[in-house]
Amino acid sequence: MSSTTEIETHTKTITLKTADGKLFTLAESVAMEFKIVKSFFDDNPDALSDAVVPLPNVNLGELAKISFCCEAQLNFRSCGESANDESKAQQRKFLKQQTNEELKSLILAANFLEIEDFLDVVNQEAADRIKNKSVEYVRRFFGIENDYTPDEEAKVRAENAWAFEGVDPDSDVEPDEDVMMN
Structure with a gap:
């Protein structure tokens, strides 16, 4: 298995290096959805497109899932404004399949990558999961010790x-x- 994963939809690509040391190559249009990547190139105007962008707070697993959602969102966006609701519905369906631990990791990664639209959807999923739950459940969900x-x-x-x-x-x-039961 290769340590590089590629999503080939466009000719220009950007390579990202994850916190777990893996290289992840994806289409420039998808990578530019991540404000931190866009900022990297804005702050380093002389950087070539073959520069490796470090992502010290994001592991490969989260990056792959977020990239999948962002690529799908871009595809919907190209279909027009009415597709935005359909895109969010698809993201919600995808997020419902994630465990709570995976969901919390996605929140942290999306926050670090500064993907506001995706962060809104993933935070809403977390809010839905704790809605009307007991204090004890919410404590377990977030790993908060009762003091x-x-x-x-x-x-x-x-x-x-x-x-x-x-x-x-x-x-x-x-x-x-x-x-998993809901």
């Missing part, structure tokens, strides 16, 4: 009882298992 004593937590729950109304009951299912 309240039992008495402090009981007091906060009593003072804010309204916030706990209509919450989906927790089960023994971990957040990553729960997404």
Whole structure:
């Protein structure tokens, strides 16, 4: 298996080096959707198109998934403005197949790459997954340790009882298992 993955849709390509040391080559039009790549070439006007752009905060797996979504979005964009909703629907469908850990990694990668449209969609997916969930579920989802004593937590729950109304009951299912069931 080669350490270089190519998406060949256009003649000009840009090579990116991921945090895990892999080279990833993709069409210039897709790479320019990443504001950090665009900034690299804006800040280095003498850089040739064969320059390798370092991405120290993005692994190959996340980059491949994000590139797939951005390429699809570009294809929809070329079909006109009405295709934007269809593009987002396709991205949402793709994101629903990701585990919670994969989704959180995609959020971090999309944020680093500064892809606002994709970041909006991936953040909405995370919000949908924690909507109406218990505090305990949200803590597990985000890996947040409970630093309240039992008495402090009981007091906060009593003072804010309204916030706990209509919450989906927790089960023994971990957040990553729960997404696969929905």
